[in-house]
Amino acid sequence: MAPTFWHDNPAWEDVTPIPQDEGSVHALAAISYTAEYSEAMSYLRAVMSTNEYSARTLDLTDHIISLNPAHYTVWLYRAKILEQIKADLRKEIDWLNITALEHLKNYQIWHHxxxxxxxxxxxxxxxxxxxxxLELDSKNYHVWSYRQWLVKRFGMYDENELKWTESMIEEDVRNNSAWNHRYYIVVGERDGEILSKEIVEKEIK
Known part of the structure; x- marks a missing residue:
């Protein structure tokens, strides 16, 4: 795929890009960025400096994330854009589904x-x-952490979640993430409360 350059886009002709300050020309470990990435980031600095939240800045974050999905600042800016322009968040989830499948172990995707x-x-x-x-990677730490957040956020401490976790353990009894999730389901909502004899006996069996 050919690189994307924003200076070629008439919709961006009003923006003066801000190049990165590389400091000393004799930097000990200067990072070698591609021309495409460097230009995209220079446009990002420009729109962030004016707090622009728009459809075009959303497109810009999409492009930069495709080049560097671990750039945390870009994700934060994207979240702010979505909030300010009152974007359809279900469409954002659809976009995230595709992005997550392309970058299986990226923390920023799951935080977003x-x-x-x-x-x-x-x-x-x-x-x-x-x-x-998890069908792609049954021990993906980021995915399991997100599942735990879902349980806490939406009160999913229920039998369905427990049965699903049991199925993951049955599939691979050595899956420590599944065991940890089971422990969280059984104990997580109790806030230090002692487990009942019934629950203890059930877990032992």
Missing amino acids: RQTIIDRLGSADGEADFVVRM
């Missing part, structure tokens, strides 16, 4: 997803997507 789902106030479809992700 948590932010968006929290704003939506609904976990519809999230459990199914987590299952899909």
